[in-house]
Amino acid sequence: MSEPVIEVRNLWTRFGRQIVHRDINLTVYRGEILALVGGSGSGKTTLLRQMLGLERPGRGEVCVFGKSLHKSDPDELLKLRRRSGVLFQEGALFSALTVFDNIALPMRELRTLEEDFIRDLVLFKLQSVGIEAKHASKMPAELSGGMVKRVALARALALEPELLFLDEPTAGLDPDRSESFVQLLRGLHRELCLTVVMVTHDLDTLAALADRVAVLCEQKLIAVGPVREVAQNAHQFICNFFQGERGRRAVEAAVKREQEQPNACVAGLPEKQGV
Amino acid sequence: MQPAADDSPDLPEFQLVADSQGHAWAKLSGVWNLRALEPLLPGLEGTLSQRAKEASGWDLTGITALDHAGALLIWRAWGRRMVELLKARPEHTALFSQLELPDPTSLQPRRWRVGDPVRALGIGALSFIEHLQGFVVLLGQVALDVLRLARRPEGAPWKEISANLYRTGAQALGITALVGFLVGVVLSYLTAQQLRAFGADLYIVNLLGVAVIRELGPVLAAILVAGRSGSAMTAQIGVMRVTEELDALSVLGIPHTLRLVLPKMIALAIAMPLLILWTNAIALIGGMVSAQAQLGIDYRYFIMSLPAAVPIANLWLGLAKGFVFGIFIALVACHFGLRIKPNTESLGQGTTSSVVTATTLVILIDAIFAVMFSDMGSFV
Structure with a gap:
């Protein structure tokens, strides 16, 4: 079985009086794509931000690559950060920099790469996310929504991370673009054997990408496991989420994909995780 | 090239090996990703491209991890093109096959021209x-x-x-x-x-x-x-x-x-x-x-x-x-x-x-x- 990359242990979060997470335990294994789903306000994005170390949980801890995010010293934390990449929902490209400089920035920050090498690497990254080199000198404001996502993905991958976080990767894209973006993510995942944690609302994205789903509802993780198993859970939220027409189609698609193209990056995942 | 006196498997390794017909094969093994390569990069690129001239074939089957940066480094050592004699895992070959980069000189910043101050004033x-x-x-x-x-x-x-x-x-x-x-x-x-x-x-x-x-x-x-x-x-x-x-x-x-x-x-x-x-x-x-x-x-x-x-x-x-x-x-x-x-x-x-x-x-x-x-x- 694969080794754990992220371990969330006994995590509690509260905003003022309102409890958002109540004793959450979750493990993400190397090479898998884990989708976090849940109703709006269920704390998916907060949990993602806690895994990134942007927010601190009230109680409990988050370990990434076996190191606690809250007990590590700044140097160690920096090393951890360089091993993970994030695709923010709106892209979060630096609006004052060109596409090229946006992707080159993290590489230049390493201070060991030569400019010549960086130039080739940026072009390679752009190519691998399907952006032509002629767009490299554009400013983010001149790009369409789909291109912003692709460039943001290229930046997230700039330092060759092993761990990739995606916040609503297909939100705001039309079905066609969303489909091709999902294909791109699948391709890159296979090529680079990334571990991916994504937050998503979109059933099609979920079906096309996720190896496992974690469902957040009523402050708890109510189910964790492969799509086909989670979909059979009798919980009200899961029923509403998966039992509609679109939900059923998505589950079928996920099961079919699982059989036809199993995730080659994972040695074996636990079938069901105690919640 | 032996990058460091360290035999841990987490390092990129390079060896020249002659096969039975006397051809020199460049055997690459270990981890060729940015994290492993980054500390060695300043000298690595030059050494690699020098050794590349001596090798007639490339054997990359020993590489355990390869990412974009590693593939790019090897491809640049080949002189920015694919080599003919290549043994590699299929997923690694796929990485190399995408490498058809445009000439980076097209991205060079525009040079200063005589008319620029006039244009700026206008x-x-x-x-x-x-x-x-x-x-x-x-x-x-x-x-x-x-x-x-x-x-x-x-x-x-x-x-x-x-x-x-x-x-x-x-x-x-x-x-x-x-x-x-x-x-x-x-x-x-x-x-x-x-x-x-x-x-x-x-x-x-x-x-x-x-x-x-x-x-x-x-x-x-x-x-x-x-x-x-x-x-x-x-x-x-x-x-x-x-x-x-x-x-x-x-x-x-x-x-x-x-x-x-x-x-x-x-x-x-x-x-x-x-x-x-x-x-x-x-x-x-x-x-x-x-x-x-x-x-x-x-x-x-x-x-x-x-x-x-x-x-x-x-x-x-x-x-x-x-x-x-x-x-x-x-x-x-x-x-x-x-x-x-x-x-x-x-x-x-x-x-x-x-x-x-x-x-x-x-x-x-x-x-x-x-x-x-x-x-x-x-x-x-």
Whole structure:
């Protein structure tokens, strides 16, 4: 079985009086794509931000690559950060920099790469996310929504991370673009054997990408496991989420994909995780 | 190449091996990803491309991890093309097959040309004209809005005017008082030394009175407001552009000038004269305190002789200037705010230009007033 990359242990979060997470335990294994789903306000994005170390949980801890995010010293934390990449929902490209400089920035920050090498690497990254080199000198404001996502993905991958976080990767894209973006993510995942944690609302994205789903509802993780198993859970939220027409189609698609193209990056995942 | 005296499997390794036919094979093994390569990179690339010439075939089957950076490094060692004799895992071959990069020289920054300064000057002049034009258009739109409101006053944005009045006027009382008081003290202190030399102590009331009421009070207050409220207005409108709130207003059929520009302008036109009155008073108090300490001039005498020393026309002139300053500071701030493009750099640039332009404009208008009304309020 694969080794754990992220371990969330006994995590509690509260905003003022309102409890958002109540004793959450979750493990993400190397090479898998884990989708976090849940109703709006269920704390998916907060949990993602806690895994990134942007927010601190009230109680409990988050370990990434076996190191606690809250007990590590700044140097160690920096090393951890360089091993993970994030695709923010709106892209979060630096609006004052060109596409090229946006992707080159993290590489230049390493201070060991030569400019010549960086130039080739940026072009390679752009190519691998399907952006032509002629767009490299554009400013983010001149790009369409789909291109912003692709460039943001290229930046997230700039330092060759092993761990990739995606916040609503297909939100705001039309079905066609969303489909091709999902294909791109699948391709890159296979090529680079990334571990991916994504937050998503979109059933099609979920079906096309996720190896496992974690469902957040009523402050708890109510189910964790492969799509086909989670979909059979009798919980009200899961029923509403998966039992509609679109939900059923998505589950079928996920099961079919699982059989036809199993995730080659994972040695074996636990079938069901105690919640 | 043996990168380091370390046999841990987490390092990239390179060996030249001869096969049975005597061909030299470059055998790469270990981890070829950015994290492992990064510390070795400075020397690694040169060594690799040198060794590449000796090898006739490449065996990459020993590589356990390969990412874009590693693939790129090897591909560059091959001379930016695929090699013919290559043994590699299929997923690694896939990485190499994508490598068909355009010539990076196409991305070189444009070189300096002789005509550039001329072009820059032309662009500068055109942009100045464009600003002027935009400013006049804005002024015209606001004038039309005022006319529309005069006919239907119930549609006036009273709430916004009141909110702006509080933000730009009431909240500026503290800083204008502090600066006014200090300037009054300094001015009085310095003139007192000169006047004592001539035995003209009593004239300090005239000097301070005219200087503060006619010039210093209005200009000081206006510059403070331009820096404080002007920048805030520009930034506010600019952020509204970034978050598409301006577009939302447009599609709701609410003109920007009516809801955003006009309230700010009216509020500043009211607040500015009042702030000037306040600054004048505090600056004179500062001067009075300093005059008493330096020259022993009684507070009572200072206050009683002020009306005789400073003709009332000076006060009206100062307040009128404040009215005009207020209108122009608000208009300039809104003009630059509305021109901000949805990116962070433009926001910073717009705010800076707004404050600089508003401050310059205040001084310019003050000079115009000084020339136009030079014979008014003099005390001969």
